[in-house]
Amino acid sequence: MSGMSLAVGPRTSGTDDTAAERGQQQPSTMLGGVMGSLRVIELQLVAFIMVFSASGLVPLIDLAFPVATTLYLLLLSRLSFPPLHSTLPSSSSSSQEIFRGSTWFQVYVVLGTTVGLFLPLAHVLGGFARGDDGAVRSATPHLFLLSCQILTENVVGALGAAFSPPVRALVPLLYTVRRVFVAVDWVYDAWGNRAAAAAPQEAVAWMWFGRYLAVANLVYFSTNLLVFLIPKFLPRAFEKYFRMRDEVYAKTAEDRHAAAATVAAKPVESKKAD
Template sequence: MSGGVAPTPLTTEKPILRLTHGLLSFHNINAVALTIILAFSGMIGAQDLAFVLLSFFYMFFIAKFAFPTLSKASVDPPIFADHGKILNIYVSIGAIIGLVLPVAYMLHGVLEGDKEGIKAAAPHVFLLASQVFMESVTFSGGFSLPVRVFVPVVYNSMRMSAILEWVKSEFMKVNEGEFGSEKRLLFGRVLAMVNMVFWGFNLFGFLLPVYLPKAFKKYYASSDESKDS
């Protein structure tokens, strides 16, 4: 028993979308609440619900059989130790673009009666909120670097499809009165496109070519050191 306090992380590295440490942090509780609300809203497809559930169990599977933690006593050095401030800014921008603004857009849609806009944005928000919680689990639980990389990579990949559908839905709107004001229509299209560009870059410009190779290189280097010692 931990007395309700999340275990101390085995690393000081910032995850891709994690704003504070600990499973019971304010941001993580909000992420879980948002995930649960959307899951029971009827706006999330069965494939997204199944993906979150299966990825959770698969994460523990690969942590046990493929990429176990090499040493419980050691602390993994941060991958981007020299770029902490830049990464923090990048994480904050991602949180605003990916969660804060879409949630505000959905709440505004309730007032405007834009059911289609809410439904289109919901899968992306659901998956991103789930990702925030999953990343907190991997960091607070002391999972190995490859497992910690697994979460943002697979979730970002899954969300690209959800964002694409969101973009299509926004640009298919033609009746201004039915989907809210003209400003809302414009904001929804811009927000969907900004998310497409940002998360596309995050996946293809950062996670896959930079974060993933560095994480595996550091993991296997630590593995070789453990064998030699």
């Protein structure tokens, strides 16, 4: 959601963990199980969300955005930020972690999953049931882009070191930027185009639920973009990448010096043999 699936690398085996690391992980075992369950639920929802999101309720620009973003990320991965894992020592490339989140950060991610995925999904399904085309049309682009982001994050996370840290960090950043603009349109539709006319109390409550949900998504993902992704997540990704690149250059220079020393030592050994 906020880049959490890309912030942590592949899980290591229990034999590689130290006793201190095990002690640090034990307090968050239960919350980690919740995060794993949410990941499974998200994957199950992706196919369903994309089916009804592609039924004419998503604008063309939002349909084209995931394709353009994927192509752009692939170009960056090949031309600007190629992966360096193949040339790094095993000790340097063993962890793909970009940002180590605390327990409170995981709670923050769960909150974002609830506000950004589950409640909008319930809002859209409720709109279908109530015949509220405005609510469905307003919230569906957000769900479509979020489902594409979840799918992309899981694919990139599964490939691991095949993508460099900057490319991995740009996935949630680019999608969040676009979804902030979509959330602005959602807020405008919910508050500007739906006047609170005389209606049953249930309909009024439903209308205010949609309004507050739109505002909550705008506030959460704007905060996520401006407070976490840009000032913290993205700089750490670039820092990790350039540190890895410096290690590659240092290792390459060391190998060249060693090879040159070996070549220079061979004539001396041959002369001694003569």
